[in-house]
Amino acid sequence: MNEKIIExxxxxxxxxxxxxxxLEVLKNITLEVKQGExxxxxxxxxxxxxxxxxxxxxxxxxxxxxxxxKNEDLYQYNxxxxxxxxxxxxxxxxxxxxxxxxxxxxENIVLPAMILKNSPKNYEKGRTLLKEVGLYDRIDHYPNxxxxxxxxxxxxxxxxxxxxxxxxxxxxxxxxxxxxxxxxFEMFLDIVKKHGTTVIFVTHNKEFAEKMDITYRLHYGKLxxx
Amino acid sequence: MKYQRxxxxxxFKSKKHGFLSFVSIISIVxxxxxxxxxxxxxxxxxxxxxxxxEKIIGTRAHIYISSMFGGINNYxxxxxxxxxxxxxxxxxxxxxxxxxxxxxxxxxxxxxFGIDKASFxxxxxxxxxxxxxxxxxxxxxxxxxxxxxxxxxxxSIGNDITIISPNVKILPNGSLLPKTIKLKVGGIIKTGMxxxxxxxxxxxxxNFNYLFDAKKSSTTSIYVKVKNVxxxxxxxxxxxxxxxxxxxxxxxxxMNHNLFTALHTEKFVMGLILFVIIxxxxxxxxxxxxxxxxxxxxxIGILRSLGVTxxxxxxxxxxxxxxxxxLGTAIGAILGxxxxxxxxxxxxxxxxxxxxxxxxxxxxxxxxFPDFVLIVAGAMIITIIFxxxxxxxxxxxxxxxxIRYE
Numbered sequence: 001m002n003e004k005i006i007e008x009x010x011x012x013x014x015x016x017x018x019x020x021x022x023l024e025v026l027k028n029i030t031l032e033v034k035q036g037e038x039x040x041x042x043x044x045x046x047x048x049x050x051x052x053x054x055x056x057x058x059x060x061x062x063x064x065x066x067x068x069x070k071n072e073d074l075y076q077y078n079x080x081x082x083x084x085x086x087x088x089x090x091x092x093x094x095x096x097x098x099x100x101x102x103x104x105x106x107e108n109i110v111l112p113a114m115i116l117k118n119s120p121k122n123y124e125k126g127r128t129l130l131k132e133v134g135l136y137d138r139i140d141h142y143p144n145x146x147x148x149x150x151x152x153x154x155x156x157x158x159x160x161x162x163x164x165x166x167x168x169x170x171x172x173x174x175x176x177x178x179x180x181x182x183x184x185f186e187m188f189l190d191i192v193k194k195h196g197t198t199v200i201f202v203t204h205n206k207e208f209a210e211k212m213d214i215t216y217r218l219h220y221g222k223l224x225x226x
Numbered sequence: 227m228k229y230q231r232x233x234x235x236x237x238f239k240s241k242k243h244g245f246l247s248f249v250s251i252i253s254i255v256x257x258x259x260x261x262x263x264x265x266x267x268x269x270x271x272x273x274x275x276x277x278x279x280e281k282i283i284g285t286r287a288h289i290y291i292s293s294m295f296g297g298i299n300n301y302x303x304x305x306x307x308x309x310x311x312x313x314x315x316x317x318x319x320x321x322x323x324x325x326x327x328x329x330x331x332x333x334x335x336x337x338x339f340g341i342d343k344a345s346f347x348x349x350x351x352x353x354x355x356x357x358x359x360x361x362x363x364x365x366x367x368x369x370x371x372x373x374x375x376x377x378x379x380x381x382s383i384g385n386d387i388t389i390i391s392p393n394v395k396i397l398p399n400g401s402l403l404p405k406t407i408k409l410k411v412g413g414i415i416k417t418g419m420x421x422x423x424x425x426x427x428x429x430x431x432x433n434f435n436y437l438f439d440a441k442k443s444s445t446t447s448i449y450v451k452v453k454n455v456x457x458x459x460x461x462x463x464x465x466x467x468x469x470x471x472x473x474x475x476x477x478x479x480x481m482n483h484n485l486f487t488a489l490h491t492e493k494f495v496m497g498l499i500l501f502v503i504i505x506x507x508x509x510x511x512x513x514x515x516x517x518x519x520x521x522x523x524x525x526i527g528i529l530r531s532l533g534v535t536x537x538x539x540x541x542x543x544x545x546x547x548x549x550x551x552x553l554g555t556a557i558g559a560i561l562g563x564x565x566x567x568x569x570x571x572x573x574x575x576x577x578x579x580x581x582x583x584x585x586x587x588x589x590x591x592x593x594x595f596p597d598f599v600l601i602v603a604g605a606m607i608i609t610i611i612f613x614x615x616x617x618x619x620x621x622x623x624x625x626x627x628x629i630r631y632e
Contacts (some may be wrong), residue, residue, distance in 0.1 A: 053627055057531070059530070059625050060626045079535055080535050080537070083533045083535040085533075086531065086532075086533040088533065090533075092531045094629065098524065100233075102236040102239075112532045114228075115229050116533070118228055118229070125384060143295075191385055
């Protein structure tokens with residue numbers, strides 16, 4: 001039986017939208033994710049999927065409740081510790097590639113490793129990942145010289161460079177056409193399964209959702225199993 | 227290379243955003259102008275002050291001994307005693323007084339120095355300013371005059387001039403008869419100090435004493451030259467012990483106190499005004515980095531999601547400011563030093579020359595410490611302080627807002 005890696009306990013998130021008015025996006029969410037699981041989260045636009053993902057990934061603070069990672073509440077930590085956890089334990093792939101335009105494909109992939117530790121081995125790791133995502137011939141290309149699918153594959157490689165325990169994917173194929181979308185998704189699944197990485201995958205694509213180990217629907221701020 | 231420096235380098239060199247580069251260039255130019263102007267102006271002011279000091283020390287004594295009651299009689303007896311004091315390089319009797327000079331139809335005022343040509347050279351460096359003739363070669367019937375005075379009187383070597391003493395005789399009919407002496411111009415001196423060159427005349431002590439009806443062994447002052455011009459006060463105490471109470475002393479610092487204080491104050495105020503340029507350039511750096519942060523909001527969000535701490539973000543943008551300030555300071559400093567060298571090498575003439583200013587050539591004296599070090603350190607400190615403000619703001623940006631609103 002795989003160990004529990006991340007857990008949400010009675011998570012709430014609300015935003016102030018005016019004087020004394022609150023918009024409650026997440027309502028009392030409880031979730032357990034085990035090591036190596038690929039978890040899908042579906043829901044309509046604006047249902048709070050991205051917010052949930054950001055809170056799980058320590059990018060956003062919950063209004064109430066806890067995010068337990070490796071038996072510790074993530075939000076007890078200060079920025080320094082939280083950033084270190086984010087760097088070495090988590091990986092992110094967003095809907096938009098969010099690569100840094102001033103860096104080449106290899107430099108973009110290597111960047112999280114440089115943040116963790118400055119070592120010549122970082123570039124070796126980067127090259128290996130570039131081969132895995134099939135873009136080794138684009139090693140010195142800048143983001144503006146790559147196609148949408150290629151950019152997202154670089155973003156996936158970047159998310160995996162520090163061998164994270166969890167990858168948070170926020171509709172990573174949402175900006176791609178159907179053909180590219182499927183290719184990138186299949187490649188992503190192959191790689192994360194090969195690396196044994198836990199994945200929290202936000203999508204509204206039903207076909208993709210069916211390929212997850214377990215899928216939840218976020219509906220009116222509540223998480224329901226499918 | 228640490229990631230902060232790696233990213234700061236990449237962002238700084240980015241050629242994609244021409245607008246930002248333009249703003250960065252404006253900031254860099256601001257710093258260049260400030261640092262350059264400070265170095266050049268302060269060096270010229272140093273040069274001016276040093277040149278003035280050198281000329282004052284070179285043509286006048288380091289220590290002046292005078293009497294409270296007119297002249298010093300039997301000065302010869304004091305000279306060996308003063309000379310025996312350690313640190314004293316030379317002692318010479320020098321009389322001086324205001325006189326009138328007449329040459330042809332030209333009449334003007336001046337200051338006549340009566341010197342002992344054998345020892346005068348020991349107390350001043352006047353010989354190096356001689357255009358023609360020399361102190362030692364001066365004959366009994368000769369006078370050395372300043373170059374400007376020579377022009378004013380249209381008198382050059384060999385011409386006669388009449389020196390009129392304010393020492394007058396009252397004739398039986400009640401009219402006043404001033405004592406005069408006719409001397410030949412035996413040398414022309416040019417110190418570069420307009421006031422000196424316009425009014426100074428040098429003749430023998432004997433001629434001076436004749437003109438003022440003074441005793442043969444009397445003088446109005448004794449000039450003392452010392453080894454260390456900044457230790458005159460200590461020597462004055464030692465000299466005073468060897469002199470009677472009616473003789474008193476002043477050194478070159480006392481005699482020119484107001485002048486050097488004014489120069490020092492002027493330099494300070496000028497430095498302060500020019501430093502404002504660097505301050506303005508520093509404010510430009512704030513604007514530049516604020517714009518950079520605004521433009522790199524998305525990247526800040528990405529970096530935070532990749533695990534960069536608030537401190538890390540702050541450092542990246544602080545480095546941007548340091549690059550701008552460092553580049554501006556380095557270019558400004560190099561240009562400033564090169565300009566100082568050029569001023570020194572090419573002997574730039576001051577428009578109007580000696581008739582308007584004390585000096586005819588733009589002087590310059592580059593001082594590594596404190597001026598240069600303070601300017602460079604000041605510019606860099608301002609840069610760092612002004613960069614910290616927007617860098618701090620960048621560090622505090624919410625990563626989610628930064629990504630979501632792009």
